[in-house]
Amino acid sequence: QVRExxxxxxxxxxxxxxxxxAKTAQRVIIDLKDKILKIYDIDEVSVAQGNTNKDEALSALEVLGFA
Structure with missing residues:
Protein backbone atom coordinates (compact mmCIF):
# COMPACT_ATOMS: atom_id res chain seq x y z
CA GLN A 1 0.00 0.00 0.00
CA VAL A 2 2.79 2.40 0.84
CA ARG A 3 4.47 1.70 -2.50
CA GLU A 4 1.23 2.44 -4.35
CA ALA A 22 1.65 16.48 5.61
CA LYS A 23 5.03 18.02 4.83
CA THR A 24 6.92 14.82 5.59
CA ALA A 25 4.49 12.81 3.48
CA GLN A 26 5.01 15.19 0.57
CA ARG A 27 8.78 14.95 1.01
CA VAL A 28 8.68 11.14 1.07
CA ILE A 29 6.67 11.12 -2.15
CA ILE A 30 8.98 13.59 -3.86
CA ASP A 31 12.11 11.73 -2.77
CA LEU A 32 10.95 8.19 -3.48
CA LYS A 33 8.43 8.35 -6.34
CA ASP A 34 10.92 8.04 -9.21
CA LYS A 35 12.77 5.23 -7.43
CA ILE A 36 9.55 3.30 -6.73
CA LEU A 37 8.37 3.68 -10.33
CA LYS A 38 11.74 2.52 -11.67
CA ILE A 39 12.34 -0.39 -9.28
CA TYR A 40 8.86 -1.87 -9.57
CA ASP A 41 8.44 -0.89 -13.23
CA ILE A 42 5.14 0.80 -12.47
CA ASP A 43 3.55 2.90 -15.17
CA GLU A 44 2.64 6.27 -13.67
CA VAL A 45 -0.51 6.46 -15.80
CA SER A 46 -1.84 3.11 -14.56
CA VAL A 47 -1.33 4.19 -10.95
CA ALA A 48 -3.10 7.48 -11.53
CA GLN A 49 -6.16 5.73 -12.97
CA GLY A 50 -6.83 4.20 -9.56
CA ASN A 51 -7.41 7.65 -8.06
CA THR A 52 -10.85 9.13 -8.25
CA ASN A 53 -11.56 12.82 -8.52
CA LYS A 54 -12.84 12.75 -4.95
CA ASP A 55 -9.60 11.19 -3.69
CA GLU A 56 -7.52 13.74 -5.56
CA ALA A 57 -9.61 16.64 -4.23
CA LEU A 58 -9.40 15.37 -0.65
CA SER A 59 -5.67 14.87 -0.97
CA ALA A 60 -5.22 18.38 -2.34
CA LEU A 61 -7.26 19.87 0.51
CA GLU A 62 -5.21 17.97 3.08
CA VAL A 63 -1.98 19.18 1.52
CA LEU A 64 -3.29 22.73 1.78
CA GLY A 65 -4.05 22.22 5.47
CA PHE A 66 -7.81 21.70 5.32
CA ALA A 67 -7.85 18.36 7.10
Whole structure:
Protein backbone atom coordinates (compact mmCIF):
# COMPACT_ATOMS: atom_id res chain seq x y z
CA GLN A 1 0.00 0.00 0.00
CA VAL A 2 2.79 2.40 0.84
CA ARG A 3 4.47 1.70 -2.50
CA GLU A 4 1.23 2.44 -4.35
CA UNK A 5 0.65 5.53 -2.21
CA UNK A 6 4.05 6.92 -3.11
CA UNK A 7 3.68 6.05 -6.80
CA UNK A 8 0.18 7.56 -6.88
CA UNK A 9 0.99 10.76 -4.95
CA UNK A 10 -1.40 9.72 -2.17
CA UNK A 11 -0.37 12.14 0.57
CA UNK A 12 -3.28 11.05 2.79
CA UNK A 13 -2.14 7.43 2.77
CA UNK A 14 1.46 8.29 3.63
CA UNK A 15 0.26 10.77 6.24
CA UNK A 16 -1.84 8.05 7.90
CA UNK A 17 1.40 6.44 9.08
CA UNK A 18 1.98 7.34 12.72
CA UNK A 19 4.44 10.22 13.08
CA UNK A 20 4.19 11.40 9.46
CA UNK A 21 2.69 14.83 8.84
CA ALA A 22 1.65 16.48 5.61
CA LYS A 23 5.03 18.02 4.83
CA THR A 24 6.92 14.82 5.59
CA ALA A 25 4.49 12.81 3.48
CA GLN A 26 5.01 15.19 0.57
CA ARG A 27 8.78 14.95 1.01
CA VAL A 28 8.68 11.14 1.07
CA ILE A 29 6.67 11.12 -2.15
CA ILE A 30 8.98 13.59 -3.86
CA ASP A 31 12.11 11.73 -2.77
CA LEU A 32 10.95 8.19 -3.48
CA LYS A 33 8.43 8.35 -6.34
CA ASP A 34 10.92 8.04 -9.21
CA LYS A 35 12.77 5.23 -7.43
CA ILE A 36 9.55 3.30 -6.73
CA LEU A 37 8.37 3.68 -10.33
CA LYS A 38 11.74 2.52 -11.67
CA ILE A 39 12.34 -0.39 -9.28
CA TYR A 40 8.86 -1.87 -9.57
CA ASP A 41 8.44 -0.89 -13.23
CA ILE A 42 5.14 0.80 -12.47
CA ASP A 43 3.55 2.90 -15.17
CA GLU A 44 2.64 6.27 -13.67
CA VAL A 45 -0.51 6.46 -15.80
CA SER A 46 -1.84 3.11 -14.56
CA VAL A 47 -1.33 4.19 -10.95
CA ALA A 48 -3.10 7.48 -11.53
CA GLN A 49 -6.16 5.73 -12.97
CA GLY A 50 -6.83 4.20 -9.56
CA ASN A 51 -7.41 7.65 -8.06
CA THR A 52 -10.85 9.13 -8.25
CA ASN A 53 -11.56 12.82 -8.52
CA LYS A 54 -12.84 12.75 -4.95
CA ASP A 55 -9.60 11.19 -3.69
CA GLU A 56 -7.52 13.74 -5.56
CA ALA A 57 -9.61 16.64 -4.23
CA LEU A 58 -9.40 15.37 -0.65
CA SER A 59 -5.67 14.87 -0.97
CA ALA A 60 -5.22 18.38 -2.34
CA LEU A 61 -7.26 19.87 0.51
CA GLU A 62 -5.21 17.97 3.08
CA VAL A 63 -1.98 19.18 1.52
CA LEU A 64 -3.29 22.73 1.78
CA GLY A 65 -4.05 22.22 5.47
CA PHE A 66 -7.81 21.70 5.32
CA ALA A 67 -7.85 18.36 7.10
Missing amino acids: GIAGNDVALIQSIKGIG
